[in-house]
Amino acid sequence: MANNLGYEFKKGLWQELPPFRLVLGLCPTLAVTNSAVNGLAMGMATIFVLFTSNILISLVRRTISSQVRIPAYVVIIATLVTVADLFLAAVFPDISKSLGPYIPLIVVNCIILGRAEAFAQKNSILPTAADTLGIGIGFILSLTLMGTIREVLGFGSIFGVKLLGDWFEPWIVMILPAGAFLVFGGLVALVNWISSRKTEKAAEAAMSR
Amino acid sequence: MNNIVKMFLNLVVIGALSGIILSGVFGVADPMIKANKERELKEAIFVVLPGAKDFKVLEKTVGQEKLIVYKGIDENGAPVGVAFKADGGGFQGNIGLMVGLETSYLKLKAIEVLEQLETPGLGDRIREDAFKDQFKGLEVKPKVEYIKYRKPEKPNQIQAITGATISSDAVVKNINRAVEKVVANFPQEEMTRVEAAPQKAAPKEAGNGK
Numbered sequence: 001m002a003n004n005l006g007y008e009f010k011k012g013l014w015q016e017l018p019p020f021r022l023v024l025g026l027c028p029t030l031a032v033t034n035s036a037v038n039g040l041a042m043g044m045a046t047i048f049v050l051f052t053s054n055i056l057i058s059l060v061r062r063t064i065s066s067q068v069r070i071p072a073y074v075v076i077i078a079t080l081v082t083v084a085d086l087f088l089a090a091v092f093p094d095i096s097k098s099l100g101p102y103i104p105l106i107v108v109n110c111i112i113l114g115r116a117e118a119f120a121q122k123n124s125i126l127p128t129a130a131d132t133l134g135i136g137i138g139f140i141l142s143l144t145l146m147g148t149i150r151e152v153l154g155f156g157s158i159f160g161v162k163l164l165g166d167w168f169e170p171w172i173v174m175i176l177p178a179g180a181f182l183v184f185g186g187l188v189a190l191v192n193w194i195s196s197r198k199t200e201k202a203a204e205a206a207m208s209r
Numbered sequence: 210m211n212n213i214v215k216m217f218l219n220l221v222v223i224g225a226l227s228g229i230i231l232s233g234v235f236g237v238a239d240p241m242i243k244a245n246k247e248r249e250l251k252e253a254i255f256v257v258l259p260g261a262k263d264f265k266v267l268e269k270t271v272g273q274e275k276l277i278v279y280k281g282i283d284e285n286g287a288p289v290g291v292a293f294k295a296d297g298g299g300f301q302g303n304i305g306l307m308v309g310l311e312t313s314y315l316k317l318k319a320i321e322v323l324e325q326l327e328t329p330g331l332g333d334r335i336r337e338d339a340f341k342d343q344f345k346g347l348e349v350k351p352k353v354e355y356i357k358y359r360k361p362e363k364p365n366q367i368q369a370i371t372g373a374t375i376s377s378d379a380v381v382k383n384i385n386r387a388v389e390k391v392v393a394n395f396p397q398e399e400m401t402r403v404e405a406a407p408q409k410a411a412p413k414e415a416g417n418g419k
Contacts, residue, residue, distance in 0.1 A: 030318040051331055060223075060241045063219070064219050065215045065216050065219060065408070067212070067216055068219050068220055071220060072219055072220060072223050075220075075223050075224060075227050076223065078227075079227040079230055079231060082231055082234075083230070083231070083234050086234055086235060086238035086239075086242070087234075087238065088240065089242045090237075090239075090242050090245070091241070091244040093242075093249070097324075100326075172331060176328065194312035208413070
């Protein structure tokens with residue numbers, strides 16, 4: 001059981017890393033990662049909604065009749081997203097301003113409904129918690145990484161701290177929408193390359209045995 | 210039949226619970242959000258009216274529109290300037306400015322950007338001090354103008370941000386439009402009239418158990 005939980009958690013960090021391996025949840029991945037702090041904040045808001053909504057869905061999975069499960073899940077998710085949106089606007093007005101309309105759009109983030117359909121509605125609370133935490137942390141790391149790369153290249157800073165000197169001419173394209181696609185493509189290629197290397201090595205090891 | 214009842218109950222219960230949760234959270238968050246907005250507005254007013262210790266809100270309805278200006282006063286109640294909002298379309302969305310005007314109606318005191326959705330790294334440089342400071346002491350008669358690639362020559366000109374002419378133009382247009390409205394609708398006597406001195410020590414500095 002514990003082994004299983006460990007696996008459910010770990011798979012979200014590499015094997016099913018949301019934006020790069022599952023290629024899900026691309027709207028926030030591309031739209032808000034123009035700085036590291038925005039990526040991190042978006043990831044935190046998403047993991048909150050992902051975790052709480054999937055726990056709830058796992059709890060009510062036997063009482064909801066399957067014909068109305070999608071509307072029921074959407075209402076649960078939308079409620080939690082609104083809570084997150086109001087919380088950010090009240091406590092962190094600056095972050096809420098820079099994320100703008102992308103917080104309400106978490107409702108339609110396919111990772112959340114995707115995990116609900118693929119996992120939470122078939123599993124009890126503990127595996128669901130492990131699964132969503134793994135996927136959520138994978139999502140936070142991916143978004144923060146994207147944000148960091150784009151911020152370093154586009155502004156020469158990390159989390160608003162100046163990193164590169166005046167000699168550095170910022171690549172403004174990196175913080176524009178086009179930069180999101182460039183960085184995303186690069187990272188997907190990198191992730192695929194690493195994982196194909198891994199499979200090759202595993203195959204070689206199997207051969208030599 | 211049974212299943213239909215179940216489906217119905219499922220959705221009703223979930224909807225009702227969601228409504229209860231949301232109204233609870235909204236009740237807590239809404240005053241905080243309003244307070245944040247108000248604080249932002251106040252801070253902007255004091256930024257564009259340096260020397261002001263307090264302000265009076267003056268309102269006027271012109272046709273369909275409601276004009277609000279904030280008359281800044283110093284510790285003796287003498288007017289130091291008038292602040293007002295200037296909204297208008299920029300490159301990608303609304304640019305909201307707070308504009309400070311001298312009571313003579315001839316020169317700007319300063320401007321502050323309240324909201325903007327301009328391109329990061331280009332248009333959003335209207336938030337930078339280097340751009341905003343150009344408006345300090347700028348003449349508004351006959352109107353504010355911008356000039357490209359070189360230093361301004363006339364006292365009513367600013368230099369546009371290279372690569373962000375549309376954003377710079379929008380800022381200038383917003384200011385001109387708002388200044389015109391305020392000058393036309395608020396007689397200057399109203400602005401130069403001395404007000405009662407503000408209450409001793411604003412509550413912020415007064416207590417807080419310090």
